[in-house]
Amino acid sequence: MKKTALTFLAIAVFLGVQAQITFTHVPDTVYGTSDDWVLESHVVVYNNSNNALKIIVERTDVMTIGNDFYFCWGANCYSSSQMISTDTVALNPGDSTETFTAYMRPMGNTGIAKVNYKFKDINGLDSADFDIVYNISPGTTTGVTFGRVKELKVYPNPVSTSLNIEGELQTIEIYDVLGKKIYSCNPKSIFQVLDLSETPEGMYFMKVKNNNGKIFTEKLVIKH
Structure with missing residues (x-):
């Protein structure tokens, strides 16, 4: 009986070790x-x-x-x-x-x-x-930069399919490296989801304007 109990215990320990x-x-x-x-x-x-x-x-x-x-x-x-x-x-x-x-x-x-x-x-x-x-x-930037605007969130970056943008914005624009505008919108809410699944991979630049009229830019990488 002890031998059987020890056998079952050994099996349980083995399974526990295997589950990881x-x-x-x-x-x-x-x-x-x-x-x-x-x-x-x-x-x-x-x-x-x-x-x-x-x-x-x-x-x-x-x-x-x-x-x-x-x-x-x-x-x-x-x-x-x-x-x-x-x-x-x-x-x-x-x-x-x-x-x-x-x-x-x-x-x-x-x-x-x-x-x-x-x-x-x-x-x-x-x-x-x-x-x-x-x-x-500490960084070296003395002025306000895009990455330090606390009321704005953009994620993920790099992006493969959907880009999430949170903030009170007037406009969102995305440009390719040649300066061609590939996307623009006027957000109706503080949370936007952009479908970039059909956009070719590469480097882009996003430009946004907040409700105070200030414009910020950020590099965006699309990688499927």
Whole structure:
């Protein structure tokens, strides 16, 4: 009887060891300046278990300096106010995905910030997490720049399909590197989602005008 119990225990321990979500390319510390528009980290997520997993992501802001944290997982991106992904990414045993990107906007602030990302199977089969620490030093910009406008959020960048823009704006325009306007609109609300899925890959420039008439520009990269 003892031998049987030990056998079942060994099997349980083995299965527990096998059930694991792992990562590569997780940065220990990301260094930036208060002038940076956004800092991004691309992490590869692996299913090294014997089970098919449906994984969601939960973000926890451990330490902030007035910055914004947000992330992309699967086909969607989640703003600073969205702590848990609504999308699940299905990974069969041995599969991996490169659809996770963590973003941090210093928004003109300096100091040490820290965020935790937890990846968990919706059926409770497995979970794993990691921290990213950001060390933000003072920048050199003396005037107001696009990346330091706290009431404006643009994400993700690079963008593959949908670009999210939050802010009270009069106009949004996107130009290619030759100066040709490829998109323009007059936002009717403070939250806009631009469908760029059919726009060719490459570098573009976005120009926006806020409700005070001030114009800001930012480099935009489209990568499908």
